[in-house]
Amino acid sequence: MSGETPTDSTERHVGLIGYGAAGRACAALLLADPRYRLTVLTRSPPGEPLPDRLSVVASLDVLIAACPRIIVEAASAEAFASLVPACLRAGIDVVAASIGALQSQETGDAVVAACREGHSRLVLPSGAVGGLDYIAAAALAGDIAVTYTSRKPPAAWTAELTEAGLAEAARSEPVTLFEGSAPEAAKLYPRNLNAGLTVALAAGIDRTRVRVVADPSVSTNTHEIEVTGAAGDAYLRFANKPSPDNPKTSMITALSLASAVQKRLDPMQ
Numbered sequence: 001m002s003g004e005t006p007t008d009s010t011e012r013h014v015g016l017i018g019y020g021a022a023g024r025a026c027a028a029l030l031l032a033d034p035r036y037r038l039t040v041l042t043r044s045p046p047g048e049p050l051p052d053r054l055s056v057v058a059s060l061d062v063l064i065a066a067c068p069r070i071i072v073e074a075a076s077a078e079a080f081a082s083l084v085p086a087c088l089r090a091g092i093d094v095v096a097a098s099i100g101a102l103q104s105q106e107t108g109d110a111v112v113a114a115c116r117e118g119h120s121r122l123v124l125p126s127g128a129v130g131g132l133d134y135i136a137a138a139a140l141a142g143d144i145a146v147t148y149t150s151r152k153p154p155a156a157w158t159a160e161l162t163e164a165g166l167a168e169a170a171r172s173e174p175v176t177l178f179e180g181s182a183p184e185a186a187k188l189y190p191r192n193l194n195a196g197l198t199v200a201l202a203a204g205i206d207r208t209r210v211r212v213v214a215d216p217s218v219s220t221n222t223h224e225i226e227v228t229g230a231a232g233d234a235y236l237r238f239a240n241k242p243s244p245d246n247p248k249t250s251m252i253t254a255l256s257l258a259s260a261v262q263k264r265l266d267p268m269q
């Protein structure tokens with residue numbers, strides 16, 4: 001091979017389900033590359049003018065009929081359960097943000113059956129965390145034990161802390177709101193515990209404990225992963241910054257979705 005970077009000018013047509021905080025940011029990242037065009041499924045037309053090379057559709061059938069090479073789901077656990085299997089059955093790979101939806105056995109079974117039927121794959125992006133390659137590899141060496149801890153400022157859990165009578169305590173010390181399995185956590189907090197299930201799917205559900213902590217010492221959403229096993233021990237900590245355009249979402253989520261799409265479409269991974 002010569003010293004030049006190989007070029008690939010093929011058009012890349014990507015579908016997107018959900019045009020909220022993560023979806024918009026992912027779309028902007030992909031569209032920065034002129035090879036990309038997007039077809040977006042939204043529940044209502046966006047209020048603002050749409051970027052070039054982005055069109056909007058109102059039904060899943062129209063999205064699938066447009067034949068994108070890959071679809072990004074960035075909507076919700078409910079949208080994942082009701083829409084993603086049909087995309088996979090149609091033979092289109094899906095990069096899904098709402099991984100917490102897989103806490104439901106029924107949804108997991110529907111995804112596996114749809115992948116078989118469509119010869120397609122569900123891609124689980126690293127999302128708010130990383131190190132999943134290490135965790136999955138370490139799990140092959142035999143028993144590993146993984147603890148995933150979500151630490152957020154108490155303001156992120158105001159309703160839950162108030163309901164538990166712990167709002168005052170959480171002003172001065174960390175308060176553990178939940179400790180248990182990743183599927184339980186994702187069921188209880190469907191919008192917040194995608195990362196716990198992502199880690200558990202890499203390590204094994206039975207080998208992963210999840211903790212949810214309201215912690216006054218952190219100012220940003222923080223994820224900690226502790227791994228012990230035959231291959232060694234690891235401690236990973238991710239302190240995510242909010243997206244500059246939308247403080248409701250972590251910047252890394254959209255970056256992870258866009259990076260997963262690029263990896264799937266790039267000739268070299």
Ligand SMILES: NC(=O)c1ccc[n+]([C@@H]2O[C@H](COP(=O)([O-])OP(=O)(O)OC[C@H]3O[C@@H](n4cnc5c(N)ncnc54)[C@H](O)[C@@H]3O)[C@@H](O)[C@H]2O)c1
Pocket residue numbers: 017018019020021022023041042043074075076077079096097098099126127128129190191192194195198248249250253
């Ligand atoms: N994997 C991770 O680490 C990770 C991190 C952050 C967020 N998430 C998940 O990503 C998803 C998107 O997050 P967000 O912050 O962008 O949420 P958001 O609420 O800002 O945006 C979601 C958008 O999807 C739309 N939507 C919902 N159902 C739809 C449907 N059936 N068809 C079309 N559009 C639909 C909503 O109207 C909204 O515009 C959520 O499920 C969230 O839990 C995952």
